[in-house]
Amino acid sequence: MLRTAGLTKEFGGLTAVDDVDFELEDGELCSLIGPNGAGKTTFFDLLTGVLTPTRGTIELRADEGWRDVTDATPYEAANLGLHRSYQITNVFPTSTVLENVRIAAQAASADGAKLWRNVGAFDAHIEEARAILDRVGLADEAEATADSLSHGAKRQLEVAIALAGDPDVLLLDEPNAGVSSESVDRIIELIEDVATDHAVLLVEHNMDIVMNVSDRIVVLNQGAVIADGPPEDVRGDPAVQEAYLGGYEAGSLRREAESETAGTDPEEGTA
Structure with missing residues (x-):
């Protein structure tokens, strides 16, 4: 690979x-x-x-x-x-856990440059983000802001972001x-x-x-x-x-x- x-x-x-x-x-x-x-x-x-x-x-x-x-x-x-996570946690702290992964999923797609459309138009990316959060064990934290997570959960979120777009x-x-x-x-x-x-x-x-x-x-x-x-x-x-x-x-x-x-x-x- x-x-x-x-x-x-x-x-x-x-x-x-x-x-x-x-x-x-x-x-x-x-x-x-x-x-x-x-x-x-x-x-x-x-x-x-x-x-x-x-x-x-x-x-x-x-x-x-x-x-x-x-x-x-x-x-x-x-x-x-080719996706990566970082040694130092690198997330959007004031966005929700779901939004962090949804943004990563959108960025990895053909919709990455569509900045002015309402987020509701990107149902597929939201569904992908929810599936990834379920996989990494953060489904229950989807609506929490990233800065409210424990350090361990933030590391899980880092992996979730790296998984967006199915690298x-x-x-x-x-x-x-x-x-x-x-x-x-x-x-x-x-x-x-x-x-x-x-x-x-x-x-x-x-x-x-x-x-x-x-x-x-x-x-x-x-x-x-x-x-x-x-x-x-x-x-x-x-x-x-x-x-x-x-x-x-x-x-x-x-x-x-x-x-x-x-x-x-x-x-x-x-x-």
Whole structure:
């Protein structure tokens, strides 16, 4: 569905993304991990047209074959079926939850430029928005303003907005960022659900989540790919352990989060 060849982004003397060859298959949930500054968000920005590559190509698969989108603008990339959510929540705070998704659905359609027509004329977009809200678990919040939602619900709304227009490829940039421990399971279920009918590229720092939901993991370090494969293979890779995981064991992050919530030390088990 999506592939890059030799993708490189340089900022002066700094190479943020370094000669990356990558391919995301239809129906695949691939996680992109790495230490802070590894180039993950820059890679997302290149894929979605926010940044222009220094070198290399980006292609999306279309009905007629692979289509070069290296120089596409964010608007063009979105219209071609490449949507993303953002690390920092990005919604219209004073609009209703329904309106946030309805606007996204309209923008992704041929009605995107029809700014002066009454919203009542866009029944199809309203119906699409309600169906998406039902899917992400926000149907009961449809008439609430976005700024009244909890942080976790705002992250769900971000995913809902990204789903508007039924994209082929969905890029999720840390959908669990800042989410309380009780909301994490809900977000995980949402990620797994949208991956059933979309190709998903996920940036996530919680390794318990990454190891549990991913079909495949790609690891960036200093802008370059240092590992690419199934979760268990990546987890045991010495280069990945040294660069990022540092002795990570399955469940360790969840145990730490639960201990912090309970006010206990994860090793000692006492307050």
